[in-house]
Amino acid sequence: MAGIYVHIPFCTRKCHYCNFFSIVSEKYQRSLLDSLKEEIFIQRDYLSGKEIASVYFGGGTPSVLDPSEIRDILSEIKKHYPLSKDAEITIEINPDDSDIAHLKEYSGMGINRISIGVQSFFDDDLEYLNRVHSADQAIEAVRNAKSAGFDNISIDLIYGIPTLNDEKWNKNLETAFSLNIQHISAYSLTVEPKTALDVLIKRKKLPSPKEEDVIAHFRNLMMEMKKKAFIHYEISNFCKEGFYSRHNSMYWSGEHYLGLGPSAHSFNGSSRQWNVASVIEYIDQIRRNERFFESETLNASQKYNEYVMTSLRTMWGCDLNRIMEEFGMDSGTRFSGLSSRFIESGLMVEMDGTYYLTDEGKLFADGIASDLFVD
Numbered sequence: 387m388a389g390i391y392v393h394i395p396f397c398t399r400k401c402h403y404c405n406f407f408s409i410v411s412e413k414y415q416r417s418l419l420d421s422l423k424e425e426i427f428i429q430r431d432y433l434s435g436k437e438i439a440s441v442y443f444g445g446g447t448p449s450v451l452d453p454s455e456i457r458d459i460l461s462e463i464k465k466h467y468p469l470s471k472d473a474e475i476t477i478e479i480n481p482d483d484s485d486i487a488h489l490k491e492y493s494g495m496g497i498n499r500i501s502i503g504v505q506s507f508f509d510d511d512l513e514y515l516n517r518v519h520s521a522d523q524a525i526e527a528v529r530n531a532k533s534a535g536f537d538n539i540s541i542d543l544i545y546g547i548p549t550l551n552d553e554k555w556n557k558n559l560e561t562a563f564s565l566n567i568q569h570i571s572a573y574s575l576t577v578e579p580k581t582a583l584d585v586l587i588k589r590k591k592l593p594s595p596k597e598e599d600v601i602a603h604f605r606n607l608m609m610e611m612k613k614k615a616f617i618h619y620e621i622s623n624f625c626k627e628g629f630y631s632r633h634n635s636m637y638w639s640g641e642h643y644l645g646l647g648p649s650a651h652s653f654n655g656s657s658r659q660w661n662v663a664s665v666i667e668y669i670d671q672i673r674r675n676e677r678f679f680e681s682e683t684l685n686a687s688q689k690y691n692e693y694v695m696t697s698l699r700t701m702w703g704c705d706l707n708r709i710m711e712e713f714g715m716d717s718g719t720r721f722s723g724l725s726s727r728f729i730e731s732g733l734m735v736e737m738d739g740t741y742y743l744t745d746e747g748k749l750f751a752d753g754i755a756s757d758l759f760v761d
Contacts, residue, residue, distance in 0.1 A: 388436035393647030405578035407649035440633035449483035453491035481519035484527035489534035540569035545603035548593040568629035703742040
């Protein structure tokens with residue numbers, strides 16, 4: 387099984403915190419879509435004929451395109467790649483793009499999962515983030531998706547926003563639960579270098595997130611999700627039974643995937659490649675039949691580090707037997723030895739040869755993983 391990610395880099399407004407590649411312009415839409423269809427053909431052998439279990443339209447904001455344009459891209463993918471009959475096909479939408487007619491068109495073309503960029507159900511939080519939509523539109527978007535027939539709906543939430551106190555964070559979760567959705571992705575607000583948020587904080591135009599708020603919100607998030615029977619299957623992702631994100635799970639389990647569009651990344655088990663992060667260069671290089679991506683062959687250390695990092699983020703944990711089989715006995719001995727201090731401090735547990743982060747350990751996931759890496 388393999389997955390395909392389609393990066394649509396257009397937005398109506400750039401959010402302050404966003405460091406994904408996107409542009410606020412419609413100027414190149416037609417040319418980019420033509421180039422995207424060409425890339426679909428060019429990369430048809432990248433996944434070696436593996437059956438496609440997931441197609442994910444992300445961005446940017448895919449919903450800024452007309453549904454007919456999404457249909458054309460999907461049709462082109464189906465023409466050149468073997469989609470499984472039960473493939474999970476997801477599109478990200480913003481609440482201000484949640485027109486019921488458009489949602490019904492998505493459903494009619496085979497899209498069966500909607501991911502809505504809610505972020506917060508409070509207008510002052512949305513203003514801080516420079517989101518386009520309002521809190522009321524966020525609620526309406528979920529209801530519209532249901533009215534259009536979707537029964538696999540995910541929303542994104544952000545915690546640690548300086549305008550978001552504990553009471554409001556609890557209310558965000560209560561509102562999400564009341565909408566009876568199947569999947570919630572919740573992310574800590576991160577101030578990435580050179581983003582608008584980074585600049586505004588440095589200029590003292592906006593307050594900075596506080597680490598103690600982030601920690602409190604995350605702990606409360608885990609507690610409330612358990613109460614509502616949401617499965618915490620990856621550090622930032624929670625779902626009802628049977629509603630794991632098939633696409634994102636591929637990233638965490640080391641499955642192969644092809645990324646299409648400017649800045650998209652791909653992985654085929656032995657190498658990784660990434661497309662040029664420029665709409666103009668992407669279009670020009672494909673038009674001229676020039677190389678539009680860079681690539682690297684992964685060595686054993688890189689593969690080991692990636693497995694440790696991704697597996698520890700999940701409920702399925704890091705398998706010591708797999709480490710020994712794929713990377714050798716010495717790697718297994720080293721991993722178990724280094725892990726012992728995290729077990730003693732209550733940040734990890736080991737059961738039948740598989741290592742898991744505890745709830746407390748999830749607060750320090752990146753640091754723990756990096757301490758277990760090899761050079």
